[in-house]
Amino acid sequence: xxxxxxxxxxxxxxxxxxxxxxxxxxxxxxxxxxxxxxxxxxxxxxxxxxxxxxxxxxxxxxxxxxxxxxxxxxxxxxxxxxxxxxxxxxxxxxxxxxxxx
Amino acid sequence: xxxxxxxxxxxxxxxxxxxxxxxxxxxxxxxxxxxxxxxxxxxxxxxxxxxxxxxxxxxxxxxxxxxxxxxxxxxxxxxxxxxxxxxxxxxxxxxxxxxxxxxxxxxxxxxxxxxxxxxxxxxxxxxxxxxxxxxxxxxxxxxxxxxxxxxxxxxxxxxxxxxxxxxx
Numbered sequence: 001x002x003x004x005x006x007x008x009x010x011x012x013x014x015x016x017x018x019x020x021x022x023x024x025x026x027x028x029x030x031x032x033x034x035x036x037x038x039x040x041x042x043x044x045x046x047x048x049x050x051x052x053x054x055x056x057x058x059x060x061x062x063x064x065x066x067x068x069x070x071x072x073x074x075x076x077x078x079x080x081x082x083x084x085x086x087x088x089x090x091x092x093x094x095x096x097x098x099x100x101x
Numbered sequence: 102x103x104x105x106x107x108x109x110x111x112x113x114x115x116x117x118x119x120x121x122x123x124x125x126x127x128x129x130x131x132x133x134x135x136x137x138x139x140x141x142x143x144x145x146x147x148x149x150x151x152x153x154x155x156x157x158x159x160x161x162x163x164x165x166x167x168x169x170x171x172x173x174x175x176x177x178x179x180x181x182x183x184x185x186x187x188x189x190x191x192x193x194x195x196x197x198x199x200x201x202x203x204x205x206x207x208x209x210x211x212x213x214x215x216x217x218x219x220x221x222x223x224x225x226x227x228x229x230x231x232x233x234x235x236x237x238x239x240x241x242x243x244x245x246x247x248x249x250x251x252x253x254x255x256x257x258x259x260x261x262x263x264x265x266x267x268x269x
Contacts, residue, residue: 003103007104007111018121019118021122030130030172038121038134041138051150065248067157071164071165076255076258
């Protein structure tokens with residue numbers, strides 16, 4: 001393998017940090033969900049890079065499970081967003097204080 | 102050559118990811134995420150995970166992103182809401198975490214253990230899809246079944262949540 005695995009770690013860390021910043025900074029609920037997808041993809045890159053580096057296929061299998069969780073998260077999250085929008089006519093996180101103490 | 106290809110993919114991935122966070126219109130953000138998914142799939146191909154690359158395009162770009170675009174266009178939110186105002190806290194935490202990361206990387210040495218080359222050749226000889234299938238259906242059979250259960254629960258939850266009159 002020509003590319004050292006550290007490069008993939010740096011790339012994965014960068015993408016993860018971008019996703020984290022997106023979750024913390026944006027107010028639009030849909031963008032927050034998209035940023036969570038970014039973070040899941042960052043972990044997937046790491047999984048596949050290490051799977052190739054160590055010659056162990058378990059990493060690629062775990063990407064499948066991460067994919068399953070991502071799909072479930074998207075389905076439930078978007079359903080919640082639709083329910084919220086129907087009730088409050090907004091998807092701005094500042095408008096929702098139901099669980100805020 | 103391999104490094105060059107990696108650098109191209111990495112640059113596009115980081116740029117598309119930044120655009121997802123920065124762009125104002127959710128549709129453009131979703132399309133930028135689509136670009137990122139395709140390049141991550143390309144990265145998987147260079148890592149000899151061809152089956153995962155196909156799955157990445159089919160599931161992420163084909164299913165998940167279509168769901169996103171569907172909801173974005175269904176809600177049709179035009180209002181311009183932007184960033185939270187938390188600059189000082191963010192700056193403080195960012196500096197602390199960055200210092201910690203740099204210190205860790207410097208003190209521990211930023212290297213990864215070299216692999217033993219034994220099982221890799223064996224896994225390559227059969228082909229990516231077949232070897233993944235064997236591992237998935239033997240070693241990880243129970244987590245696989247749990248994953249199907251997660252999908253079932255998510256499906257029922259999504260149907261119930263998006264029913265009319267769920268929130269009072």
